[in-house]
Amino acid sequence: MTQVLGQLATHTAALVLYPGLLTVVLFGTVVEAVWVRISEHHWVMPEVRWHRPSAVLATVAIASMLASVQLSAPFNLVPSEERNLIVAAIALGLVAWVELALGIELFGEPGLLLLVQCCWLVAVVGPAVEPQSLRPQVLGAVLVPQLLPLKITAGILYVLCLPALLRVWPVPTTDERRATRRLDAIRALSWWPYCGLFATLFYPPAHDDLGGLARFFGLSVAIAVLCVLAGALMGRSGAAPSRAVYQRAIAPFAALVLGIVVATSLLVR
Numbered sequence: 032m033t034q035v036l037g038q039l040a041t042h043t044a045a046l047v048l049y050p051g052l053l054t055v056v057l058f059g060t061v062v063e064a065v066w067v068r069i070s071e072h073h074w075v076m077p078e079v080r081w082h083r084p085s086a087v088l089a090t091v092a093i094a095s096m097l098a099s100v101q102l103s104a105p106f107n108l109v110p111s112e113e114r115n116l117i118v119a120a121i122a123l124g125l126v127a128w129v130e131l132a133l134g135i136e137l138f139g140e141p142g143l144l145l146l147v148q149c150c151w152l153v154a155v156v157g158p159a160v161e162p163q164s165l166r167p168q169v170l171g172a173v174l175v176p177q178l179l180p181l182k183i184t185a186g187i188l189y190v191l192c193l194p195a196l197l198r199v200w201p202v203p204t205t206d207e208r209r210a211t212r213r214l215d216a217i218r219a220l221s222w223w224p225y226c227g228l229f230a231t232l233f234y235p236p237a238h239d240d241l242g243g244l245a246r247f248f249g250l251s252v253a254i255a256v257l258c259v260l261a262g263a264l265m266g267r268s269g270a271a272p273s274r275a276v277y278q279r280a281i282a283p284f285a286a287l288v289l290g291i292v293v294a295t296s297l298l299v300r
Contacts, residue, residue: 045108051096059219062255069263090129091217098122098224103168103231105243116165120155147195150285154188157292161299168236177299181291186233188288199262201270226251
């Protein structure tokens with residue numbers, strides 16, 4: 032009984048505090064503030080008044096918590112053998128579907144968003160085929176020379192998908208105020224799990240010390256900064272050119288990653 036209560040306490044702390052909800056909110060609020068500053072050219076402070084969270088926001092928060100505790104973040108209280116890549120992928124995939132419930136008018140081309148999500152799943156699950164493991168920290172630790180081309184191309188595909196999944200690409204809408212007001216909180220809850228999952232899957236696990244903590248957060252921040260800069264560049268070019276690039280390039284590149292997955296499996300065996 033004591034062991035069960037102890038496990039319940041540690042899992043609750045991981046979900047609510049670190050690397051769960053509290054970390055999601057703090058990391059996401061900072062990155063979101065920077066993104067708004069760059070995209071809107073002025074600082075926007077988050078509202079401090081209490082509002083009852085909507086069903087959409089609550090669902091995204093729960094999904095982000097579940098994805099975050101799967102990360103190989105240092106001092107993660109969830110045991111490594113209990114973390115699962117599929118849980119993280121399903122949780123973050125659910126976020127995109129929940130966002131579509133806000134209305135397709137907020138996304139311009141929901142079909143393109145779903146295509147990007149499928150390509151992102153290829154980047155996430157593809158490197159797990161040959162190691163035959165769904166533990167995120169195992170995939171991050173893979174440094175076998177035969178698997179490096181797959182890991183590198185999958186990492187590039189992951190980064191290419193982020194601006195669309197985090198909705199920092201330009202979105203044509205007839206109601207800018209409504210879109211911004213409703214999407215900011217949801218995007219803020221998505222920064223940490225998306226960026227942290229990249230640091231988990233494509234870099235060796237960090238040690239449980241201050242150096243490892245700084246390294247993991249540094250990698251996550253670097254990916255967030257890269258995504259913010261990409262969003263700013265796409266915002267300058269406009270919605271149509273940005274979507275044209277995704278329509279023409281993202282699916283062929285995902286097909287290339289799938290081809291490398293098949294070739295790698297045949298070569299290793």
